[in-house]
Amino acid sequence: MMFSLTLLLLILIAILADRLLRQSLLSPLTKVPGPWYARFTSLVLKWNELTANRTRYIHGLHRRYGPAVRIAPTELAFASAAAVKEVYCSGGSGYDKTEFYDLFTVYGRRTMFTTLNKGDHAKRKRILADRYANSNIVRQPSLDGITERAANFVARCDESVTGSGSLDIFVYLHSYAFDCVTHHLFHPYGANSLQSKQDEEIMREVTFDDSLQNRLVQYYSPTLHSLFGTLLSAFAKPRETPLADEFVLETSARTDTAAFTVLNRLNEAGPPADMEPIDIAAECLDHMAAGIDTTGDALCFLMWELSQPRSLRYQTRLREEVLMMANPTGGAGFDKLAYLDAVVMEGLRCFPAIPMSLPRYVPRGGRDIDGYFVPEGTVVSCQAYSVQRIDEGVFPDPDTFNPDRWLDPKGDAERKRLFFAFANGGRGCVGKHLALAEMKMLLCAVYSRFETRPDESMAPEEMEMSDQLISSRPLGQRCLLRFLPVGCHRGE
Ligand SMILES: *[C@@H]1O[C@H](CO)[C@@H](O)[C@H](O)[C@H]1NC(C)=O
Secondary structure (H helix, E strand, C coil), X not given: CHXXXXXXXXXXXXXXXHHHHHHHHHCHHHHCCCCHHHHCCCHHHHHHHHCCCHHHHHHHHHHHHCCXXXXXXXXXXXXXXXXXXXXHHCCCCCCCECHHHHHHCECCECCCCCCCCHHHHHHHHHHHHHHHCHHHHCCHHHHHHHHHHHHXXXXXXXXXXXXXXXXXXXXXXHHHHHHHHHHHHHCCCCCCCCCCHHHHHHHHHHHCCCCHHHHHHHHHCHHHHHHHHHHHCCCCCCCCCHHHHHHXXXXXXXXXXXXXXXXXXXXXXXXXXXXXXXXXXXXXXXXXXXXXXXXXXXXXXXXXXXXXXXXXXXXXXXXXXXXXXXXXXXXXXXXXXXXXXXXXXXXXXXXXXXXXXXXXXXXXXXXXXXXXXXXXXXXXXXXXXXXXXXXXCCCCCCXXXXXXXXXXXXXXXXXXXXXXXXXCHHHCCCCHHHHHHHHHHHHHHHHCCEEEEECCCCCHHHHCEEECCCCEEECCCCCEEEEEECCCCCCC
């Protein structure tokens, strides 16, 4: 008995020692700096994920160890332009995605976003990309829809002035983003959640989703998740969006949407693209979900910052520029405004809607990334939050919101190289131009009419970053602002 126990212990120690030796001394990854424990375990990383703190945790490691960090035995994080170029742009669309993206499959189907390999992705993207081209976004029928929804948002601001005195922009910016993205997907069948309670319910279901922990378990232990899913859901809610699922299933069956819409393109693609109706629905649901939190939260963080006393001078300068336009609330004039552009760029730099790691597998044969040899199969990633802050030569005083930094022609190329809010390369955000148009249009509509200030009831902690599966939202899930009408608007 004693003997066999000792033997067992010895074997265990031998196995552990072997593993330690391999991971800590023999792996090429040992050359990459990082906390000592990351050589042996991913538990600390996982703990930070479960507590919605992954982005800040990794950023802390970058600040301590530099732009290349080992964050787990087989996972590295990078924050340099060289790494972005290699991981996300080499060969056009960079390295293949990891199974992390399986968590985003919808109706059991893979979409453009969730395809893992290059070939499948390119096929789907060829079909979809043209509807998201800037030339399509700034065409009148498309832009009119955004203008109209920005006006609906302003109507909410107006109501708050005469009503309760403040407006929860966290909620209504998500409504705005929902209405805009479904306009682009389905017009004339887009949602109208800024005016209709029924549509607002769909938006709330998607926005107030709380499935982070449940989905992390699904990712790390699929077997556990399938065996104990029911039990687990008592403690950690699964993602359930029946209203949104229903809305998209129904709407994506339409065959008479406007020519500029994404659905029109999918229907046009027809049988050769081997997409069944359920694939079309899945693609639409994916684009819808991707368009709500991202644009909604990015605008929310940005308007919150613009409303702070320290940023009022930026707000004033923005208003001056917007009021110089002949028609601040319609047309594509917003596209020419340099200060508005600087405000949006700085907003996306400080508060990227997706601040988190976008994980990829190092391809066969291994690769050199930012001066390190990384063996095949290693998980590597960059996170926008760090890429856009870590180099203080390019972004001096990186934690300070300062749109003016974008106006300096010197360093412009370096700043753009490190701008990662829409990721980069062939798998970069397809909706970038739509998102920018929505953001700019809304800021024009709001700041030509109002000054905004934080509501006194808001605590700063409520606006801290709370990491969800991939995007980040304000911790308090509300953001109350006061809207003060400005004295005279041109043209009224
Ligand atoms: C998040 O991570 C940062 C950096 O490691 C740490 O300072 C902070 O305490 C963490 N916050 C939580 C809530 O765990």
